[in-house]
Amino acid sequence: MKHAPDLSRRRMLLGGAALGAGALLTACTSNEPDEPSGGGAQTVAAGSNGNAAPGEKVTIGFSAPAADHGWIAAITKNAKAQAGTYSDVEFKTVEAGGDAAAQRAALQTLIAQKPSIIVLLPHDGKELNAFGLEAMEAGIPVVNLDRAFPDPLAYRLQIKGDNYGMGVSAAHYIIEQMKAKNVASPVIGEIAGMDELELTQERSKGFTDTLTQAGFKVANRRAARFTADTGQQEAASLLQALPKMDALWNHDDDQGIGVLAAITQANRSEFIMVGGAGSLKAIQDIQADKSVLKATVTYSPSMASSAISLARLIAQNKGMSDLVELQVPKEIILASETITKENASNYLKLGF
Amino acid sequence: MTAQTAPAPVKEPEHSAPEKRSWWRDDASESMRRNLGLVGVLIALIVVGIITKPDLYSDGAWVRSNIFTILELASVIGVVTVGMTFVIIGGGIDLSVGAIIALAGVWSTTLATQDLGPGGMIFCALAVGIGVGVVNGILISYGRLVAFIATLAMLVAARGLAAQLSDKQTQVSNSDFINGLAANDFLGVPVLVYILAAVVAAGWVLLNRTTFGRRTVAVGGNPEAARLAGINVKRHTLLLYALSGLCCGIAAIMLTSQANSAQAAMANLYELDAIAAAIIGGTLLSGGRGTIIGSLLGVLVFSTITNLFAINNLSTEVQNMVKGGIIVAAVLVQQVQFKSLSQFFAKNNKITTS
Amino acid sequence: MTETTEDQSAEVVLRLTDVVKTFPGVRALDGVQLEVRAGEVHCLLGQNGAGKSTLIKVLAGVHRPDEGQIEWLGQDFAPANPQAAMKAGIATIYQELDLVEDLSVSENAFLGHEPRAFGFVRRGFMARHTREILGKLGHAEIPPSRLVRSLPAAGKQVVSMARALSHDARLIIMDEPSAVLAHDEVANLFRIIRGLTAQGIAVIYISHRLEEIREIGDRVTVLKDGRTTAANLPARSTPTRDLVSRMTGRTIEYVFPEPVPAVSGAEELLRVEGLTRSGEFADVSLTVHSGEIVGIAGLVGSGRSELLETIFGARRSEAGTVRMAGKVLRPGSVSAAVRAGLGMAPEERKSQALLLGEPIYRNVTLSTFSEYARAGFTNAGREIDEANRIADQLDLRPRDVRRAVRTLSGGNQQKVVVGRWLLGDTRLLLLDEPTRGVDVGARAELYQVIRDLAAQGVGVLLVSSEVPEVLGLADRVLVMREGRMVHEAPAGQIDEDTVLDLVMAGSLQVEEVTI
Ligand SMILES: Nc1ncnc2c1ncn2[C@@H]1O[C@H](COP(=O)(O)OP(=O)(O)OP(=O)(O)O)[C@@H](O)[C@H]1O
């Protein structure tokens, strides 16, 4: 179809406007902060013990899901940064794609590059168990991060957080606070993460088990999806369902941004809130003590930094210098710590 | 004409000629009956709420705030559904709405954009929404891609770009103005509810009172007839996707303000919610028929169900199962209701005329 | 209007010289000449597929010609799109109804050129205008705000007409407008056309019914295979034989096949008793015997099509029974009807009967292809063979059964629909307007085919708006009015005038003959 001539001027104007908007938009994609702020990667300071001295050159292969969640992003970032502190480590990372199958394919290309050791946060421990076995058989040790392989032969080292323990810690803190305030039968709310994940179930179980021991129970539980917008929606519903509440545990600090927004929007402040995972923003909020968020229980992505350190030791055939054993242990479960206003400053550097 | 055109300024002649032949039978009020069916479903849901939680429903202030909670919960999806309704009536489908919201939300909360202040953020969200919509439209009308495929591809691509821009992080919005949209009231009614009302009203006027809207029905209902009538079907289709993109841009601001943040995974599966709401509201998936009011009611049914389950502390699994059931039930109820009513009228008619 | 409309001095408004239009594989227009004068009714005649619709689509700006000149009001004319043609004063009523079901009557009438202010439709203005036009068309009873979806075919035709009149046109093109109209509606249409020509508006009129052309036309141009074979013949005085031979290249007498004397005591195939659907028809009873052709005459809207669809199970009856060879059919079940040996060629071929994008042969074998299939695999070769047989029988053009049905001319699409039921072992055929849009030659062949089927023992129940067709083809005639059977007679014992009197409401004799 031909353009009518009288339209061409309008089109040019429109086109110009579109171009201008486009230029403005592209300028808007930057995320570089104006001034440097906290939130850098967590690394173990090198040079603090004998193992830090450069040793045999090793290649560490690394893979984590291409997730869109802050916690997993922090895992990758930490791993990379920790590897960067060692002069004897070559770090090879592969994007794991959107699901277990994609990750399996990505790992195959990693194996082909013959790394000394592989550090791996699987999409799903069960689905990638076979890969662990295969790599171990081929003589490449596997360090499993966070999502356990069911088969003990499939990994050399497993390092993970304590989901059940998170629930326990959150419940302990709430029980303690309620006792201090003399609330006999508190109304307790819970905002979980993605309900179909095992880790969510474990967290909730630890939480309710511990509460039950103290004679408390969860009055209402909503499951969000680890994102701020779902956190906000579920929190808004929960607040509506419980016009008066004494305590609230939110499993995840990333979705907690939305939960806190919902609380502000509903003008509520009569309860205390406990977070989960330990994001930098949550720790800062706790330290500032201006919101209902009084504590968070950790599930720190700093485990990725530790995993890289230990992987290096395994590959170099060294043990942990503080232990008598000559080899790195097979399983490490990180304790879930409780961050409150009092100790927040210690944790700032671990926040993601 | 749709049911909402009842208060038309045109006065029909009073006599309307005693039906000359049986073939001028009225079904113009079909969508009205449909909508009444949906209102019935809404009332039923609320009654269930009253029965199960009499303690909460006995408190007037709580009921009021609950209504606003439901409306706020419906506001974002509602705005998206208005755009979706236009696209579906126009014979298309837009699977990328959730992804456009994520992209627009992320784009407007980058540190660089936030430096421009709330005006810049709003501009960014709207421009990104419209821009992506226009790309969809070009691919579909001039590139001759099937809408399903084009927008599916856009879904993947836009979320990918959003993840890239945000580096997979949750981007917190520091704008008090934006965050205040969700937190503040005006004359006792939340600002988001005003936005929803404004978009719905604009959508209704656009569909029922403007040439653009009436041509949308033509393009979706009978594209060949629209072409023969001299309508530029391709350009119209393009504009429909741009409109859907614009609605997504508005929704992105609303969602960002609700969550005080944006991230690549936000607005997950909103496309399905919006499509389901439109269908429940009587929009024909094959195009050519649909109402804005019906779509709004569809969205409200959804958010009322969610609210009902929340105040009763029912688990997500049960909620999802029942939600599926209620979708089917709502559609069935409307059909049965529609059929039996029209039969009833027909019979009545016969008795009075013979 | 006076008898002498042959005003040779009237200005020529439209002149086409050597216009050519090709589609992939077909030369639809192959050098067309046409000359139309102001204030005349210029008829276009031609067989199915001759290129009539293509020609008017070229004029309406839908297709662009490959070669040739078009001169409109003394100037070169090449409309880039339908809008340009409308702006230039050419309005078109297309052969296939081109309405939007979910828009109102007035919105359809003004589609694409809505009166508006700042993008808002001026609804009051539009409704007023539509009411005016409908009044002119003699259909003031149709409310402008009514959804077109709720109108029957004839009402839709009125809306199409209203759309053409909503333009300020100097030329109105009508592609088979009478095909869906009942007898009294056609008279009304002619009254309107005379009103238009009196204002100096030119009309191009396409129809396969020669008697209409004789009545309304001034001059005739005949097309054959995309070429003008005769131009500007006087519509009233040119002998039929001439017209037909120029259209077809042979001579066909426009006649019905000899009825075969009914075999007495033939098996009763169909028995319908007390069939009722409220608002459509009530208490209808009829029978059809093996080898018998039963015709139903009645106005459009008298419930004939609904009755056929209900017998076929496409609509569910509210009361009454349908028996096929003594066995009661489950109401509302098409598959039960087809299993019992019923076949139906519906009225609205595009929406009800054809898969437009599929090749002809798949459409022809749609209800029988599973019989040729082996172990679930279809047998395309066999399907094509069968379709070829049917295509020969019905003189389908072009004769390539692998073409998509969409690319066929209107009349040829109709042949595909009817052809489907000539396959397989249909024992009773329901035909709803089987010859709508079918040209003279093919029509005679179609009649012969129907007669042959009857001779093989198939029962036929036929609905047609053309009374001569019912009288000429059927053995027995039923007359339907406002949803009721009002008369029944053997074909030889009733004439056209009686039938017309019977179908019109308000006639005195009607009360007496009501059964
Ligand atoms: N879009 C198309 N693509 C391919 N071929 C086409 C197309 N439209 C028409 N044709 C072919 O062009 C020829 C002329 O068709 P047209 O519709 O003009 O016939 P017609 O004279 O109007 O016939 P009828 O009386 O049956 O309506 C036919 O052979 C038809 O198959």
Ligand SMILES: [Mg+2]
């Ligand atoms: Mg034609």
